[in-house]
Amino acid sequence: MKKIVKYVLLLLILALVYVVYANYPRLDIITGFSAKSVCSCTFEAGRDLKSIEEGDNDIDMVNYANNKINFEEKSVTSTVFGFKLRKAVYKEGVGCVLLPENSTNEKQKFFKPKRKISQINLPYPYGILPQKDTIFSNINYKVLDMAVENAFDCEGEIQKRTRAVVVLYKDQVIAEKYAKGFSRETKLLGWSMTKSITSAVLGVLEKQGKISLNQNKLFKEWENDDRSKITLNNLLQMNSGLEWVEDYNNISDVTKMLFLEPDMTEVQLRKPLIGESNNSWNYSSGTTNLLSGFIRNQFKTNQEYLDFWYAELIDKIGMNSMTIETDLAGNYVGSSYSWATARDWAKFGLLYLHNGNWNGEQLLNESWVKHATTPTNGSNGEYGAHFWLNAGGKYPNVPKDLFSCNGYQGQHVFIIPSKDLVIVRFGLAENPEFDVDTFLNEALSAIK
The missing domain is CATH 3.40.710.10 (DD-peptidase/beta-lactamase superfamily)
Structure with a gap:
């Protein structure tokens, strides 16, 4: 029995070595994608690591990456089995920036855009106030709501993977739906x-x-x-x-x-x-x-x-x-x-x-x-x-x-x-x- 376990472990190790060897040239890109994705989803969209890894990073090979978030520094480091460390750092106004391989400190100064955001007291879409809802007689809202509902997966399905749908007609939101974990405030x-x-x-x-x-x-x-x-x-x-x-x-x-x-x-x-x-x-x-x-x-x-x-x-x-x-x-x-x-x-x-x-x-x-x-x-x-x-x-x-x-x-x-x-x-x-x-x-x- 012990010999069988040893052989299985040896085969697993060899398989792991092969995976790393075969994909080594791609690891820079894999860990770069992972670090950048986790950083942006965390600090731009305010999402948690579990949802990011199970959603955005659920891509062949990218899902092997190990990601660590530093909330104090606002950065993310990613590796695959300890190889090819990549780091992405969040900078206010310009989002997450991916650093070169094995680099952990950005050396240059980052500029950010100067924004003048006006709070216009008009209804959406032209201002910050709620839209003035209008019922259009030529719209079958039950059919529309069903069309939007059909764009999303049913409970337990992972196929369509829709996160958000918004429909505007004559400048009015006439239908809107978000997947669990997302809302109209989610970037x-x-x-x-x-x-x-x-x-x-x-x-x-x-x-x-x-x-x-x-x-x-x-x-x-x-x-x-x-x-x-x-x-x-x-x-x-x-x-x-x-x-x-x-x-x-x-x-x-x-x-x-x-x-x-x-x-x-x-x-x-x-x-x-x-x-x-x-x-x-x-x-x-x-x-x-x-x-x-x-x-x-x-x-x-x-x-x-x-x-x-x-x-x-x-x-x-x-x-x-x-x-x-x-x-x-x-x-x-x-x-x-x-x-x-x-x-x-x-x-x-x-x-x-x-x-x-x-x-x-x-x-x-x-x-x-x-x-x-x-x-x-x-x-x-x-x-x-x-x-x-x-x-x-x-x-x-x-x-x-x-x-x-x-x-x-x-x-x-x-x-x-x-x-x-x-x-x-x-x-x-x-x-x-x-x-x-x-x-x-x-x-x-x-x-x-």
Whole structure:
């Protein structure tokens, strides 16, 4: 019996050694993801470690990470079987920043945005007061409530993994539901929905006459080669021809950028041109962080850059819960790291539903919104300028004028102009586990 136990233990040890050996090159990324996730969910969203590890970090290999939270220091360290320690630290105003491998002390000074948040005495969505509830005669509320209910798992199920749904019709919340442990005050990570925020910041700059879609010679590093011909429009449409691999299941350009690079604006900047601009559509988080760097170059100081996103867009539309996190170099991670409540994300949808107008103030040119919703060449009608589209009929039972901000694991702000609707959904599952077409079709069927 003792020999059998020894053999079993030996096999377990060998299996453990193999797992570590086989995945050692990935451990930097695994522990980096884990430390960053736990840090942000703890100090931005105010959640407990158990819910984070069982939810956000319940990903193959990431779930092997051991996480330790230092509440006094506001930091998180993560390792896998004691290997590859990574640390993330929380900095007020800019969220959690991931430090390099085996580094436990940040050496540079962190700037934070200066925010002037106005408490406007208007009903939601334009102020801090409760909305004036309106009963719409053309809405079947029982059908709508059932559609929202169907978006969530039944007791004991773990498939759809929806955390929040908010439905706005004619600027009114007509349905809203949250999973256990979440509420209208919970800040949620938008992942790649942040790309649409970055696009909107560029739209504000364009409205102010500081940039133009067709300008080229965007970076001094490109002056002496064909990359100088790449336009701002090419970058916004993910159609620059620059090399990039967006693969979250392996070590790739995007995973190395998010979990290894101290300055995420430089990764795409260094990539060669391997395709023809406007004829090489390729989804790239590196492109969005390059655009964040382009925005930074429009200002004399980092403080002005940090302030602009909030002063001219985010706080102007009352997204006061939002935090956009920075990288180690102080650049907004415009591709991936923004946090806000579901109701505040809905406000962003309303800005685009109303063609860039917010309660009478035109923050974006209408032409900018039209451009964002125009299919880019090569995308089969699925992508515009940092927004996803239904022009190609990806969702067959939904109007083709739908466009949306989309994020990893099924984060969505759906905008349907023909129905005067904004629908927000947050969760941890996407197609096919969460059937977007069915969900949207069921919600739309409630409105005559």
